[in-house]
Amino acid sequence: MxxxxxxxxxxxxxxxxxLRLQADAAGMLKVDGAQDGGGGGGGDVDTISxxxxxxxxxxxxxxxxxxxxxxxxxxxxxxxxxxxxxxxxxxxxxxxxxxxxxxxxxxxxxxxxxxxxxxxxxxxxxxxxxxxxxxxxxLDQATPLHKLATKYQVLVLQQGITQYMTQNLARDSPSGHVAGWYEYALQAGDATLRDSCLQYLSWNLSSVLQSKEWVTISSQLLMSLLQRSDLVLQSEMELFAGLEAWIIQNEPDGLTAENALRAVRYAMMPPRELFRLQTQSSVLARYQESVRDLLYMSYQFHSASPLQMAKHFDVNCSLFVPRNYLSLAWGAPWVINNPTRDDRSTSFQTQLGPSSHDASKRVTWNALFSPRWLPLSMRPMYTETGAMQPTRVEGGRPRIIITPATSSADFAGVNFQKTVLVMAQQRGRLVVRHVYNFHQSTEENGDFLAEADLHRRASEYLVDSSLVLHIVVKPLYQTLIAAKN
Known part of the structure; x- marks a missing residue:
């Protein structure tokens, strides 16, 4: 009692x-209010805080x-x-x-x-x-503060720190922090933070592979990354080199190493690189039996046409699906100066397909960027006289159209997916902020650059007043299933 x-x-x-503190503050309010010289009419409400x-x-x-x-x-x-x-x-x-x-x-x-x-x-x-x-x-205090906010059920602080972490993924730190935040989010059940970390690591994997943080990631995170098709990196060879470094550093059990090596898409490597791996990689030499079937299928893939391959193998498995490779054989960078002003266009070439059978074949692509294109759903089609209305209007949305310069019989059975990587400047670093996939036009997405606000000079999507993009063309063989016997 x-x-x-x-x-x-x-x-x-x-x-x-x-109450005393509030009274003191209220007294100060009155003094400040008197100094303002009075308010308006009886119906006006003024706030002094x-x-x-x-x-x-x-x-x-x-x-x-x-x-x-x-x-x-x-x-x-x-x-x-x-x-x-x-x-x-x-x-x-x-x-x-x-x-x-x-x-x-x-x-x-x-x-x-x-x-x-x-x-x-x-x-x-x-x-x-x-x-x-x-x-x-x-940065190093974010996780323990998030733990305390979670433990003591301070929801607003918990959400605030999650937002802080998602906004600071690109920050420099001595040993890296994104992988650690991912592991914590996984343990804490914070889906927002977990997905943000995984997306950042996937879309900026080239820089992550070069960091000290890479060899410290867990086997679970490693497999989550290896299984994704939206990884942004120079080539599959770059990914194998990173995986090899991770295996040498961590010395995982045999099953973990084998599963990781089987997630590599060897068919996306030219035969000369496959030969070099087989003769020079100590990791591949140790586990070659576990990936022998994948290497064999990859050599077959490079020696025959995709149409012939489709008659005997499932070309829709991940082995034959390209990732977002930055190599010039797969696309081209595109820097658009003053992107709110006029339509812009560019042309570039890519290899017809990842197979060596198509290595000498090139496809020329035309790309058109329009800063103010009215979406199809909002577009009036014809006037009373029957003439088509103009489709570029003030207030329209940005749009990119990518089409081949010529048609070819070689395109039969190949479905080209286009991917636009949109860069943004965060904490002084250029990072991939958005990835848009489409077949011909970004209008298929409906949200292309919807939040970019390119008219605002301080927009994080503008680098020295320019929009920095990278276009990737990914040949997919999905339509060849019908050709199988």
């Missing part, structure tokens, strides 16, 4: 302090420990670090349902909290957020 009375008195004291003063005084309340009614004793698992924070039950319970439940069941003015070392190191920042509604943090 005595403890309950003490708790009530402490709560009443804190309420009194808060000095909430910052109230926040500053609440922070002082935490720092000085005035009217504190609870001591938070933060201990690490080995109890080698102890941090004591004088706090106020009313504030803790107001901000955190977990704290509210914890404080209701306590039988002492001291509450012992056991936290991991990384969480204990930022616990004072976490408590300060409960008083002030803001937190300053570094």
């Amino acid at each position: 005595v403890k309950q009375v003490a708790h009530v008195r402490a709560g009443m004291l804190l309420v009194a302090v808060c 000095h909430s910052l003063v109230l926040v500053q005084r609440l922070e002082a309340l935490l720092v000085q420990g005035n009217a504190s009614d609870v001591s938070l004793r933060v201990e690490t698992p080995n109890a080698d670090e102890v941090k004591v924070i004088q706090a106020h039950s009313l504030v803790l319970a107001l901000q955190s349902p977990a704290f509210e439940e914890l404080l209701l069941g306590r039988n002492s003015s001291t509450v012992v909290l056991r936290e991991s070392s990384d969480c204990a190191a930022v616990f004072d920042k976490f408590i300060r957020y409960l008083y002030c509604g803001e937190v300053s943090l570094r």
